[in-house]
Amino acid sequence: xxxxxxxxxxxxxxxxxxxxxxxxxxxxxxxxxxxxxxxxxxxxxxxxxxxxxxxxxxxxxxxxxxxxxxxxxxxxxxxxxxxxxxxxxxxxxxxxxxxxxxxxxxxxxxxxxxxxxxxxxxxxxxxxxxxxxxxxxxxxxxxxxxxxxxxxxxxxxxxxxxxxxxxxxxxxxxxxxxxxxxxxxxxxxxxxxxxxxxxxxxxxxxxxxxxxxxxxxxxxxxxxxxxxxxxxxxxxxxxxxxxxxxxxxxxxxxxxxxxxxxxxxxxxxxxxxxxxxxxxxxxxxxxxxxxxxxxxxxxxxxxxxxxxxxxxxxxxxxxxxxxxxxxxxxxxxxxxxxxxxxxxxxxxxxxxxxxxxxxxxxxxxxxxxxxxxxxxxxxxxxxxxxxxxxxxxxxxxxxxxxxxxxxxxxxxxxxxxxxxxxxxxxxxxxxxxxxxxxxxxxxxxxxxxxxxxxxxxxxxxxxxxxxxxxxxxxxxxxxxxxxxxxxxxxxxxxxxxxxxxxxxxxxxxxxxxxxxxxxxxxxxxxxxxxxxxxx
Amino acid sequence: xxxxxxxxxxxxxxxxxxxxxxxxxxxxxxxxxxxxxxxxxxxxxxxxxxxxxxxxxxxxxxxxxxxxxxxxxxxxxxxxxxxxxxxxxxxxxxxxxxxxxxxxxxxxxxxxxxxxxxxxxxxxxxxxxxxxxxxxxxxxxxxxxxxxxxxxxxxxxxxxxxxxxxxxxxxxxxxxxxxxxxxxxxxxxxxxxxxxxxxxxxxxxxxxxxxxxxxxxxxxxxxxxxxxxxxxxxxxxxxxxxxxxxxxxxxxxxxxxxxxxxxxxxxxxxxxxxxxxxxxxxxxxxxxxxxxxxxxxxxxxxxxxxxxxxxxxxxxxxxxxxxxxxxxxxxxxxxxxxxxxxxxxxxxxxxxxxxxxxxxxxxxx
Numbered sequence: 098x099x100x101x102x103x104x105x106x107x108x109x110x111x112x113x114x115x116x117x118x119x120x121x122x123x124x125x126x127x128x129x130x131x132x133x134x135x136x137x138x139x140x141x142x143x144x145x146x147x148x149x150x151x152x153x154x155x156x157x158x159x160x161x162x163x164x165x166x167x168x169x170x171x172x173x174x175x176x177x178x179x180x181x182x183x184x185x186x187x188x189x190x191x192x193x194x195x196x197x198x199x200x201x202x203x204x205x206x207x208x209x210x211x212x213x214x215x216x217x218x219x220x221x222x223x224x225x226x227x228x229x230x231x232x233x234x235x236x237x238x239x240x241x242x243x244x245x246x247x248x249x250x251x252x253x254x255x256x257x258x259x260x261x262x263x264x265x266x267x268x269x270x271x272x273x274x275x276x277x278x279x280x281x282x283x284x285x286x287x288x289x290x291x292x293x294x295x296x297x298x299x300x301x302x303x304x305x306x307x308x309x310x311x312x313x314x315x316x317x318x319x320x321x322x323x324x325x326x327x328x329x330x331x332x333x334x335x336x337x338x339x340x341x342x343x344x345x346x347x348x349x350x351x352x353x354x355x356x357x358x359x360x361x362x363x364x365x366x367x368x369x370x371x372x373x374x375x376x377x378x379x380x381x382x383x384x385x386x387x388x389x390x391x392x393x394x395x396x397x398x399x400x401x402x403x404x405x406x407x408x409x410x411x412x413x414x415x416x417x418x419x420x421x422x423x424x425x426x427x428x429x430x431x432x433x434x435x436x437x438x439x440x441x442x443x444x445x446x447x448x449x450x451x452x453x454x455x456x457x458x459x460x461x462x463x464x465x466x467x468x469x470x471x472x473x474x475x476x477x478x479x480x481x482x483x484x485x486x487x488x489x490x491x492x493x494x495x496x497x498x499x500x501x502x503x504x505x506x507x508x509x510x511x512x513x514x515x516x517x518x519x520x521x522x523x524x525x526x527x528x529x530x531x532x533x534x535x536x537x538x539x540x541x542x543x544x545x546x547x548x549x550x551x552x553x554x555x556x557x558x559x560x561x562x563x564x565x566x567x568x569x570x571x572x573x574x575x576x577x578x579x580x581x582x583x584x585x586x587x588x589x590x591x592x593x594x595x596x597x598x599x600x601x602x603x604x605x606x607x608x609x610x611x612x613x614x615x616x617x618x619x620x621x622x623x624x625x626x627x628x629x630x631x632x
Numbered sequence: 633x634x635x636x637x638x639x640x641x642x643x644x645x646x647x648x649x650x651x652x653x654x655x656x657x658x659x660x661x662x663x664x665x666x667x668x669x670x671x672x673x674x675x676x677x678x679x680x681x682x683x684x685x686x687x688x689x690x691x692x693x694x695x696x697x698x699x700x701x702x703x704x705x706x707x708x709x710x711x712x713x714x715x716x717x718x719x720x721x722x723x724x725x726x727x728x729x730x731x732x733x734x735x736x737x738x739x740x741x742x743x744x745x746x747x748x749x750x751x752x753x754x755x756x757x758x759x760x761x762x763x764x765x766x767x768x769x770x771x772x773x774x775x776x777x778x779x780x781x782x783x784x785x786x787x788x789x790x791x792x793x794x795x796x797x798x799x800x801x802x803x804x805x806x807x808x809x810x811x812x813x814x815x816x817x818x819x820x821x822x823x824x825x826x827x828x829x830x831x832x833x834x835x836x837x838x839x840x841x842x843x844x845x846x847x848x849x850x851x852x853x854x855x856x857x858x859x860x861x862x863x864x865x866x867x868x869x870x871x872x873x874x875x876x877x878x879x880x881x882x883x884x885x886x887x888x889x890x891x892x893x894x895x896x897x898x899x900x901x902x903x904x905x906x907x908x909x910x911x912x913x914x915x916x917x918x919x920x921x922x923x924x925x926x927x928x929x930x931x932x933x934x935x936x937x938x939x940x941x942x943x944x945x946x947x948x949x950x951x952x953x954x955x956x957x958x959x960x961x962x963x964x965x966x967x968x969x970x971x972x973x974x975x976x977x978x979x980x981x982x983x984x985x986x987x988x989x990x991x992x993x994x995x996x997x
Binding site: 454455456458463467469470472481482486529536542 | 648873874877878879880881882883884885888892893896897
């Protein structure tokens with residue numbers, strides 16, 4: 098029996114979780130003291146969330162949880178039915194990743210929070226409302242009196258997450274489990290939420306289990322860290338020690354995974370793509386007999402130019418108009434202004450003439466799961482454009498090119514007859530790249546191609562993209578909110594906010610000496626590690 | 633030449649399709665219903681071989697005859713009239729008996745054969761000669777049920793296929809292009825759906841004799857309306873999916889994108905709808921026949937049998953036969969429809985999943 102210090106709040110001894118005989122977490126032991134944040138770090142599928150859920154008995158019936166788990170001096174393994182209800186939401190609070198789906202859309206804020214108060218403290222009516230208001234003040238929501246009666250859809254992502262936190266701390270829990278609490282949020286909001294969590298932890302003397310995949314956040318917001326890889330504990334220790342001298346090779350790999358290096362310098366030739374006063378307006382709906390409200394300016398008129406072999410990075414938070422810009426350049430959404438690609442005025446083309454030009458500029462989207470049709474085998478997905486634009490090609494030639502392209506993006510050739518669901522996120526993204534480059538385009542629009550991927554996979558994809566650029570002289574329009582990736586990819590950057598260009602210039606210059614406050618805030622929140630690869 | 637592009641038999645269908653097929657098969661009621669229905673339909677397709685008023689094969693004076701396929705005059709068998717031979721005529725039967733033999737179908741009556749050798753008044757109750765009795769004109773009920781079943785199913789098949797083509801086409805165009813196309817299309821379909829189908833049919837019946845194809849045409853004008861909403865909604869959703877965007881960015885033409893990328897995903901909702909279109913078509917045809925606005929008199933129709941049952945309450949075998957055959961057919965179709973719906977319901981897959989171990993990539997999912 099390992100000795101128990103009075104300060105240990107949560108203790109897991111050799112926690113093992115298995116689903117139908119497949120072990121997902123293998124003998125994980127950890128302790129959390131009061132007032133301390135322990136970060137559980139790993140890539141997707143490493144068993145981070147499963148171990149937290151398993152410890153709290155929140156897994157479905159086909160999961161088998163073994164090993165000792167103690168909260169204070171309560172043996173969690175012995176709890177049954179009703180005992181759990183008092184514990185979850187009472188002594189243990191949860192904050193989940195997805196602020197969009199973790200609030201019931203049909204309940205107001207006061208009702209959602211009031212429910213936990215009623216269940217655990219028996220507060221109702223005025224008392225519950227009073228306490229709810231107090232909680233909203235604690236999580237620093239503006240205008241708490243108004244927000245009490247707000248519906249979830251009226252709140253922004255960050256505000257929703259604050260409501261979730263208010264719910265989690267409503268009953269003064271001893272332990273707060275935050276499962277990727279900021280992953281769905283913009284970087285500047287991320288920082289505020291994590292600061293709030295730290296403050297609440299100190300004020301209430303809670304222990305906090307912080308589950309994340311983002312080492313940058315761990316570095317700044319956790320006291321101790323436990324690294325998981327494929328369900329096994331790699332190492333545990335104080336953050337400073339682990340970051341300074343990682344013991345396990347996996348931790349070293351993870352720490353090393355920030356995309357580094359710089360793209361090969363591009364020659365400045367005549368621009369390949371030029372946009373002049375390009376803007377996008379969305380008409381708002383008009384009510385009967387009412388005057389039409391002014392159109393929504395998703396993208397204010399801007400100019401840009403991309404030279405052959407050059408990468409222009411587009412940076413901004415959600416809603417800044419990055420993707421709208423990409424769609425406008427691709428002529429996939431209505432826009433106004435001039436777009437010149439090579440010699441052609443794209444904005445004047447339509448129908449067949451436009452479709453013929455399309456093979457010269459291709460696109461890779463963000464979501465590796467949504468961007469490949471689930472019903473077609475990989476060979477069909479990749480060869481589709483080729484067959485359409487070059488119907489004269491013989492079947493053997495198509496097959497040969499598909500094979501060559503698969504090789505080029507680093508996929509095994511035998512994957513041609515398989516279906517997208519058999520591949521991991523990184524491999525799917527490679528398939529999407531293959532689909533784009535088989536047409537031998539001159540430019541690729543990359544819309545957040547790396548943001549759904551793990552860091553180590555991101556790094557490989559960035560390397561692949563840079564390699565393709567060097568070999569084929571491709572121009573990239575690279576959209577991302579992740580400055581580390583942008584730094585590794587882009588020659589020049591353009592910072593967007595609310596559809597407007599805030600700042601643009603040489604990539605390193607902008608990131609190192611930002612001129613506008615907004616860029617400065619972005620750079621600060623991104624926590625870029627100072628080491629720079631040599632370009 | 634590299635071969636991996638060729639697909640094996642197992643790879644012919646996408647994994648989703650295969651899983652759905654598995655779920656459908658696991659639903660025993662639907663699976664058995666499908667087989668029973670298929671068997672019944674197959675039998676009714678061969679109705680001419682099972683219930684007919686002509687022998688299948690016969691030998692007469694050392695010569696082979698195929699009355700099923702060829703019309704022979706009565707003079708051929710020693711008669712006096714150069715008209716088509718009536719093989720039920722006692723004289724002809726006696727001649728055949730004398731000069732050779734004849735192989736009769738299981739039920740020696742077609743759907744419109746009037747049994748002239750009946751000793752009892754029509755409608756006659758079931759006996760060894762007429763297994764389900766005869767109707768009020770002396771026609772064999774079993775023969776009429778077999779032919780009527782075939783006619784109903786065939787009508788429903790053509791109507792469903794037609795509605796499917798029109799509904800998917802119109803709904804797809806509305807959904808894929810959206811905006812003004814959608815708005816105008818929706819208003820037009822709404823106006824169209826306001827037309828009263830039954831009255832149209834009644835009016836039609838007053839100046840033409842509505843035959844099979846007439847009825848089908850009129851019904852087809854309206855039966856696709858139910859599908860439009862489903863297909864349109866699916867297309868509206870799918871047109872913003874990233875792989876559809878990627879296909880647009882690749883420069884594919886809208887028809888090609890709709891066909892290859894959007895339709896396969898919209899088919900789920902559509903296929904779920906089909907069995908219900910099918911039963912609806914059968915019910916409507918039966919109802920029209922029952923009311924007398926349907927197929928021309930003399931056609932083998934289940935609706936007409938229901939009407940006869942109602943008019944001859946003293947002959948319960950008519951009503952009971954109509955009821956049993958209709959309810960059996962519709963129940964089978966509803967069971968099949970339920971099975972299909974469950975097979976396409978993603979939430980259902982977990983419950984029906986076979987006890988095979990989870991895929992190995994669950995760990996790194």
